[in-house]
Amino acid sequence: MMETYDVIVVGGGPSGATAADDLARAGHHVLLLDKAGRIKPCGGAIPPRAIRDFDIPDSQIVARVNCARIISPKGREVDMPVENGFVGMVDREHFDEWLRERAAENGAEWRRGNFEQLGRDSEGLAVVEYTPKGGGERVAVRARCVIGADGARSQVAAQAIPDQKPPKCVFAYHEIVETPRSADWNPRRCDVIYEGKHSPDFYSWVFPHGETFSIGTGSARKGFSLRGSIGDLRGRLGMTGWRTLRKEGAPIPMKPLKRWDNKRDVVLAGDAAGVVAPASGEGIYYAMLGGRLAAVAAAKLLETGDARQLATARAIFMKDHGKVFWILGIMQTFWYRNDWTRERFVKMCRDPDVQRLTWEGYMNKTLVRRDPLAHVKVFFKDLAHLLGLARA
Numbered sequence: 168m169m170e171t172y173d174v175i176v177v178g179g180g181p182s183g184a185t186a187a188d189d190l191a192r193a194g195h196h197v198l199l200l201d202k203a204g205r206i207k208p209c210g211g212a213i214p215p216r217a218i219r220d221f222d223i224p225d226s227q228i229v230a231r232v233n234c235a236r237i238i239s240p241k242g243r244e245v246d247m248p249v250e251n252g253f254v255g256m257v258d259r260e261h262f263d264e265w266l267r268e269r270a271a272e273n274g275a276e277w278r279r280g281n282f283e284q285l286g287r288d289s290e291g292l293a294v295v296e297y298t299p300k301g302g303g304e305r306v307a308v309r310a311r312c313v314i315g316a317d318g319a320r321s322q323v324a325a326q327a328i329p330d331q332k333p334p335k336c337v338f339a340y341h342e343i344v345e346t347p348r349s350a351d352w353n354p355r356r357c358d359v360i361y362e363g364k365h366s367p368d369f370y371s372w373v374f375p376h377g378e379t380f381s382i383g384t385g386s387a388r389k390g391f392s393l394r395g396s397i398g399d400l401r402g403r404l405g406m407t408g409w410r411t412l413r414k415e416g417a418p419i420p421m422k423p424l425k426r427w428d429n430k431r432d433v434v435l436a437g438d439a440a441g442v443v444a445p446a447s448g449e450g451i452y453y454a455m456l457g458g459r460l461a462a463v464a465a466a467k468l469l470e471t472g473d474a475r476q477l478a479t480a481r482a483i484f485m486k487d488h489g490k491v492f493w494i495l496g497i498m499q500t501f502w503y504r505n506d507w508t509r510e511r512f513v514k515m516c517r518d519p520d521v522q523r524l525t526w527e528g529y530m531n532k533t534l535v536r537r538d539p540l541a542h543v544k545v546f547f548k549d550l551a552h553l554l555g556l557a558r559a
């Protein structure tokens with residue numbers, strides 16, 4: 168007899184582990200399947216909203232950032248102090264494992280194995296086949312609902328919604344480097360570098376993680392050497408000789424997919440649904456939210472048997488965040504085009520209104536509605552910089 172679950176969650180990153188945790192807490196019979204064995208390459212920056220909404224304990228925050236330094240192609244530096252809080256840094260080596268453990272403690276069954284195939288049994292229930300970690304024969308389990316949270320190259324998405332193309336991606340690469348004790352180093356500052364030499368269409372970063380830091384870059388341009396770029400950047404910042412612990416990369420999807428469900432019993436979440444904020448590449452908070460919304464949609468399907476409930480995950484997400492994603496997409500297209508526009512973009516970041524709105528939007532995922540004039544001012548300043556009417 169095949170084991171039967173209410174929900175099988177494929178992928179135990181921030182989206183899948185959150186979905187499994189929520190469903191298990193609500194009393195559902197849940198399997199969390201994760202292939203394990205690879206640390207997710209990630210800068211690890213999360214906003215206070217994520218810490219609050221998903222009860223992330225202090226012990227998972229390895230650094231608290233209180234300033235972002237934005238650096239232009241000409242070397243102009245703009246410091247953007249974080250007001251009323253901090254940006255948290257998590258170490259994905261421990262954070263993801265902790266999320267999976269939390270889901271298991273709350274009742275999800277956690278198995279390590281590689282998802283292989285989605286099929287159907289004679290009753291029409293979804294059958295998930297996976298190869299257990301360490302090898303051996305494939306195992307088949309079935310469920311009334313499947314959540315595909317298996318990342319940017321989701322196999323669940325490819326098999327469940329085959330007529331949909333995978334999302335466009337930026338490829339991001341970073342090196343995890345040991346923080347030297349002797350260095351002139353601010354452990355509470357993030358550096359964000361906008362320079363075509365280091366990324367022709369995205370940005371590069373140095374993010375502190377306490378004992379280590381992440382130095383990385385991203386680009387969608389074919390043939391651009393991300394490793395070469397980081398080698399050069401480390402040379403420029405005097406970090407060449409510092410001890411490197413890991414070198415790794417992964418795709419970042421840049422646009423939410425049009426469909427997150429198969430109109431029957433599968434719903435996608437997180438990177439698998441293409442949900443990462445354009446321009447910033449922020450994905451952890453949105454993945455956790457996507458996991459939560461997928462869990463709610465799955466629970467509604469279980470309760471009502473109505474497959475249309477699955478579409479609510481995307482509908483709610485896009486209602487709350489679609490506009491911001493759209494604006495960020497336009498920003499990325501305009502400002503990350505060449506060094507001339509990047510220079511203007513960094514100059515614009517000096518503006519106190521821009522800083523306030525940026526932090527408010529990032530930290531709490533809300534636009535400041537109480538100050539509409541600031542939005543109007545920023546819009547016109549933005550336009551002036553874009554058209555070159557403001558002096559760089």
Ligand SMILES: Cc1cc2nc3c(=O)[nH]c(=O)nc-3n(C[C@H](O)[C@H](O)[C@H](O)COP(=O)(O)OP(=O)(O)OC[C@H]3O[C@@H](n4cnc5c(N)ncnc54)[C@H](O)[C@@H]3O)c2cc1C
Pocket residue numbers: 177178179180181182183200201202203207208209210211212213263280281282283316317318319322339340341383416417418419436437438439442443448449450451452454
């Ligand atoms: C270099 C880099 C830097 C980034 N920096 C930041 C940042 O600073 N802040 C931020 O918010 N976001 C950042 N992101 C984006 C962020 O990492 C992702 O958006 C986020 O991890 C998405 O979570 P997820 O759970 O949807 O997918 P993932 O984190 O990719 O998790 C997918 C899970 O599925 C599992 N899986 C995959 N295939 C299978 C399979 N066949 N069978 C079983 N399990 C499977 C994997 O083991 C993994 O655990 C960065 C991304 C990259 C690449």
